[in-house]
Every structure is written in structure tokens, then in C-alpha cells.
Amino acid sequence: MAKTTTSVASFESEFERLSSIVERLEGGNIPLEEMLKLYEDGTLLAAKLTETLKQAELKVRTLSKVHEELASFETEPFEAEE
């Protein structure tokens, strides 16, 4: 669970990074070295984000029990559909 959390959270931050790369490049006046780095990063990010979104499958779970004292909870797969 913790693993997927990171991947979803990073989707947003990577999307923001891509936007800022495009903005930076369009702003112009960038040293050559930085420009090449931005180009490389931006192209990779766009491809990665596209792939992540295309591959994604909605994860649905049911919250079955919450233990307040233990700060923990239980879930089970959601199967009520069709």
C-alpha cells in the first residue's frame, strides 16, 4: 500500500515538474548545458507520465474496520459490482 501511495503522489509532482520544464524552456535565455538537461528530463517525464496513466487501473478497497486506539485499520477487496 505504501508503495502505491508514493507512485500516485509522485504523479502529481512529476506532472508539475514537466510543466515547469516547458515553462522554463519557453521563457528562453537558458544556458546551453541546462537546456540540454531540461530537454532530456522533460522528454523522459512526458513519456513516463503517459505510460503510468495508460497502465493505471483503479484500485478499490472497502474500509472494514478502524481501530482508533491502534491508529490502524483493515480493508478488504471491493466486490459488490456487477
Add this chain to the structure above:
Amino acid sequence: MPEFSEADSPLFAVVAAKDNVVETPEPIQTVSVLTKQIKDVLESRFIDVTVEGEISNYTNHRSGHRYFTLKDSDAQISCVFWKSRTLSFELEAGQKVICRGRLSVYAPRGTYQLDVFQIRPVGVGALQLAFERLFKKLQGEGLFDESRKRELPKFPNRIGIVTSATGAAIHDILTVLRRRYPIAEVLLRPASVQGIGSELQVAQAIQEFNILPAESRPDILIVGRGGGSLEDLWTFNEEAVARAIFASSIPIVSAVGHEVDVTIADFVADLRAPTPTAAAELITPDKNELLSIFSSSASAIQYRIQTVLSEYQSALQSHRSGYGLKYVVSQALENCRNELRNSSRTLNDVLERFLERAQFGIERSRLTLKAIDPKTVLSRGYAIIRRSDGTVISSATDIGFDSTFIIILQDGEVRGRGIELK
């Protein structure tokens, strides 16, 4: 079993039983013990009942407790509604209500009554009255204030849903999320969303989401249900739900019924969605839009790089050909020379065309030069290398061993010497 009349004393019954050995009578009990047994039976059997009836003998006691009788044409039952319970509308005799409670036996008087924990009015008129009353109360307390509405996350990581696990709402919501934003995680907390008492389930579900460990807590909640009658949707007009939404630290989108249905929950929520489907749409970015943003970003980056590279290229070319202008003029001159040689046009005619052409060329190169200010190019990390006589060096082989050259950078010039050809 022998039958005793009311006049028969217990003592007599026991004596009679002793004479008549076949029968095994109940042992003698005290009133308290018997009542205790009755109490145990009734209270464990009727621990949570829902009953509809008409209010009569209503007393709003000074203590704050309310006493009344619930009746229909053939029977009646005493009811008590303790001061500590919340009631969001006023009771009155003759009013039809649905009560939920448990039976309790009051031993000192040998009576039983319904200890009511929830009352819901029956009938559209009564419901509307209750709605208005609660609306005013909560509005007065600031539960609907715009200033407390929170911003919703643009990219929800985890979406919590409070609704029935078997209703239309969950199906509609999941369908939209799969299509629009499958990257999210959904955590459903099933709750009954109809009938008296369901408001407590909904309220509890909201509270439970809020006490989850931070790293597993949803960053947005959808609370709602599909369409239904005013009575069906009433859960979302209950004070308990309104208070739970208000207390939630997680932003909440309400999604109750259809477009036309407006509930108290809608006013407290951070965002009101007209339907469950709309709620799912409102809180997520669209997959196809995102994909097109990614692809246009990639193209923008490509385009930008290509433009810059060709700027460098033409800037270099301009330098190599002695700042372009001379080149343009000599090209035009060369053309004229050829034309003069090959045609029968008059000198005047040709000269005129030469001027035209040169002017056009000059204009064009002026524009290009303006667009590619060499200084801009230099500031990006390029350098120009010239021989001492000022001509530009564009090939490594043009620099001989130990020969000197001038490196022009954005902020000055440096003299260099060839040491090694790599």
C-alpha cells in the same frame, strides 16, 4: 398447569402443589425478581426498534426531557426522549413521527416505555418544516459559511467514499473514476444511506476516515447516494451528518440524489455535486486531457530545442560569411552579372532589379539578424573563435599547433593557443 384466579394466594398455590405431587410449580418469587426477569426479557428482545405513530400527551418537561405517547387506532406506548439527545424539529400533539429506540422497563412502577433516541417527522410538510428549522439553526452557527470551504486537491491520491456498497451511486462513481482518473485509489466505507438511524452510520463513516493514519487518509471524500424520495434522502438532512461534515478535516463533496435535490449536507460540504457521477467528474482531472497535455509538452520541448539549434546554426553561418550583409549584396551582384551576360536587357533595367533584390535581401537579413542577436547566442554558452586577422575559425583543423586565436565569449575576449588536436 392448574389455573389460579387472582384471588388465589401464592401460599395456597404452593400448598396445593405439595398435595398434588405430579405438578412441579414455579418457586415463589419476589416482585422485584419477577420484574427483573421481565425487564431482562423485554429489554434484550426490543433493543433497537423503529415504530411509526401519532404523538399524544406530549409534555416538554422543565428538566428538558420530553415525554409523550405514541399511538395508532388500537394501541399506545409511552415514550421518553432524554434531554441529551438531539432533536432538530419541535414535537407537537397529533404529529406523525417515526421513532427509533429501545424498550425499557421501569421497575418501581411496573411500566415499560420506549427510550427514544431518534425521531423523524413523517409527511412532506413536516419534513420541510424540519428542514427549515435545521437550516436556520446551522446557518446561525456558521456551518454554511463560504469562508470555511476548503480547496479540493487537483490530483486526488486517495478518494474516500461514504455510501451504500450496493447502491447505484458507488457504481456510477467507480465508472467515472475508471474512465477519468484510474491512477487514484478508492477507499469505500459502506454505510446505510436510507432510513432512520442511517445518519449515524454516515456520520460515523466520515469520522472514521478522519482518524485513519495520515499516510492512508483520503485527501477527499465523496458522501452521498443515488436518487430517491424526500424521505429516502432524509439522512442527508439530519443534524448528525451536517455536524460530521463540518468537523471533517478532509474536504468533502456531497453527492445526493439528482440535480434538483438539495440537502442540508450540500450546504455544509466544501463542494456540492448535483449527482454522484458529477462528484466523480468534479474532483478528478480527465485522463484524455492529461494525455494530450503530456504529448503537447513533449512537442513543445522538441520544438523549442529545434528552434534554438537552428538559431545557432544560422548565427554561425552569418559569422562565417562575414555578417551576412556582405554576402547578400554580393549574391545579388553575382546574379546581376549573370543576367547582364545572358540577356539583352538594358543596363538600367538590370540595375533597377539589382537594387530591388539587394534591398529585399538586406531587409530580410536585417530581420534575421535581429531575431538572432549573436549576443543572445553567446549568453547560452557558445563561443566564437577568430584568427588574429578576424576571420572565423569553424574547423578544428584550422587551428595549427602553437597558433594563436581569439575566443569571443558573451562578456569579453580571450587569446588562446593551439596545444593539441584531439
